[in-house]
Amino acid sequence: MTDSTTLIKKGDDNKQNDNIVVEMIHLKKSFENNHVLQDINLVVNKGENVVILGQSGTGKSVLIKCIVGLVEIDDGKLILFGQDISLLKNTELVQIYRKIGFLFQSAALYDSMSVRENLEFPLKRQQRNLKKEEMDLLVKEALHDVGLEKAIDLSPSELSGGMRKRVGLARTLILKPEIMLYDEPTTGLDPITSKEISNLILEVQKKYNTSSIIITHDIECAKLIANRVIVIKDGVCAAEGSYADLEKSTDPWIRSFFE
Amino acid sequence: MENSSKTISDSVLRKFFLEVYSISAFTLRFFKEVLKPPYELNELLKQSFLVGYKSLPLIAITGFIIGLVLTIQSRPTLAKFGAESWLPAMVAVSIIREIGPVITALIFAGKVGSGIGAELASMKVTEQIDAMQVSDTNPFKYLVVTRVLSATLMLPLLVIFADALGLCGSYIGINIKGDVSAYLYFSQVFQSLEFNDVIPAIIKTVFFGFAIGIIGSYKGYNSNKGTEGVGKAANTSVVFASLMVFIIDMIAVQIASLLQN
Numbered sequence: 001m002t003d004s005t006t007l008i009k010k011g012d013d014n015k016q017n018d019n020i021v022v023e024m025i026h027l028k029k030s031f032e033n034n035h036v037l038q039d040i041n042l043v044v045n046k047g048e049n050v051v052i053l054g055q056s057g058t059g060k061s062v063l064i065k066c067i068v069g070l071v072e073i074d075d076g077k078l079i080l081f082g083q084d085i086s087l088l089k090n091t092e093l094v095q096i097y098r099k100i101g102f103l104f105q106s107a108a109l110y111d112s113m114s115v116r117e118n119l120e121f122p123l124k125r126q127q128r129n130l131k132k133e134e135m136d137l138l139v140k141e142a143l144h145d146v147g148l149e150k151a152i153d154l155s156p157s158e159l160s161g162g163m164r165k166r167v168g169l170a171r172t173l174i175l176k177p178e179i180m181l182y183d184e185p186t187t188g189l190d191p192i193t194s195k196e197i198s199n200l201i202l203e204v205q206k207k208y209n210t211s212s213i214i215i216t217h218d219i220e221c222a223k224l225i226a227n228r229v230i231v232i233k234d235g236v237c238a239a240e241g242s243y244a245d246l247e248k249s250t251d252p253w254i255r256s257f258f259e
Numbered sequence: 260m261e262n263s264s265k266t267i268s269d270s271v272l273r274k275f276f277l278e279v280y281s282i283s284a285f286t287l288r289f290f291k292e293v294l295k296p297p298y299e300l301n302e303l304l305k306q307s308f309l310v311g312y313k314s315l316p317l318i319a320i321t322g323f324i325i326g327l328v329l330t331i332q333s334r335p336t337l338a339k340f341g342a343e344s345w346l347p348a349m350v351a352v353s354i355i356r357e358i359g360p361v362i363t364a365l366i367f368a369g370k371v372g373s374g375i376g377a378e379l380a381s382m383k384v385t386e387q388i389d390a391m392q393v394s395d396t397n398p399f400k401y402l403v404v405t406r407v408l409s410a411t412l413m414l415p416l417l418v419i420f421a422d423a424l425g426l427c428g429s430y431i432g433i434n435i436k437g438d439v440s441a442y443l444y445f446s447q448v449f450q451s452l453e454f455n456d457v458i459p460a461i462i463k464t465v466f467f468g469f470a471i472g473i474i475g476s477y478k479g480y481n482s483n484k485g486t487e488g489v490g491k492a493a494n495t496s497v498v499f500a501s502l503m504v505f506i507i508d509m510i511a512v513q514i515a516s517l518l519q520n
Contacts, residue, residue, distance in 0.1 A: 069392075070389050070393070094395065097393070097395070098395060100393075101393075102389075102390070102393045104386040104389065104390055105386070106385045106386055108385055108386040108387050108389065108390035109387075110382075110387055110390075110391075111381075111382075111387070112378075121394060121396075122394035122395065125394055125395045125396050126394075126395050
């Protein structure tokens, strides 16, 4: 009896572990004397949209940059797709990072390239054997997903802020990532465009079955897309729960985000 | 008072040596990355086109004017000694050995060095360099190696072009107040030039180009302070690259004269 119970429990644990795509355990990061991330513990499950809230300068962007390897962690564990990244070789790390997409705050489109070239750039790097026609098809599909097929030959300077974000999203989606990281996707946009981008994030998640971590100050965006909200304060996860739960928090500081 | 001035000079020295250290590390990284595959040949060709071909009009006009003005300005002095016939030889040696390479390098530093500095700094500010890294691309190899290589390869070619146009300008300058055939003029020019005038002058431009490329890239790639940093990167790229051109020139002249002796 005991044995079978243990077996069932082990099976459940494995299932639960398979479901976790990002796990941070006691993660720390400092820049000289500025201890930005002091003790971050968080888990992101497959297909989940996790919104991270917090005041400016609390290290939210640093946190997602750690996930994609743009910032090296000082201490703690970062587990991606069940693998501790500190134990991986460079080639294995590259394979892991290929499954992660990143939408930058400024969209980070390459100014010297057209929209088409921007989308082709990551494809040429990661799928070197692709034929021109296949690449063309993928570019058009990604632009169709963000509703910008007609902008294919424009240059980034000809795009509005919202369009730039969409193209940035298309450039990330073209590689079919399993995790999407959004760094303030609606910052600097008007409320209507912000809502469009938020809806787009939801559509993307449904179509590609991605897990997402979204850093935002836009509470409407958080309300619309969050399965779970994490609030960061002084380098630690100060609160975690559904949007509805945190909105009713007894802590006035946490409630202030939702007012 | 004495203590505070000592602290300031210490911090200036510290900053200077830190800068020297980091630019040396940056240069070392260039040599490591340049040999490692994959080679970004398409980007190298694109940058060579932008750096070389797009600089042609500016270099052509400058080279031509320098030859013309140098001839017109030198004529009265040579005339005083009755040595006007030496004008083609004097101008040719001046242009090929010194004025052509240095002036072209300074213009190149102003146009290309500042361009590289500003472009990379603005890419850094707008997170394009980070985006490249996330796209499985080594941004140092793609952006820095290609730009430094194209600057190194293109400047010698531009200098040869500028020298040729400088000699054409000089020919016109001579004919403003005289009547010298093109055949006679160029015969005198080529008779006056030796192997030792041409080759060291071209070799030193390879180092000029490398210094301009590496300084522009270093300043841009390591820029911070947001948009303010973009202007600062462009500005400091030109200042330091121009300074380096003179320093390399001084060393090259010493080495060349030592070898000739």
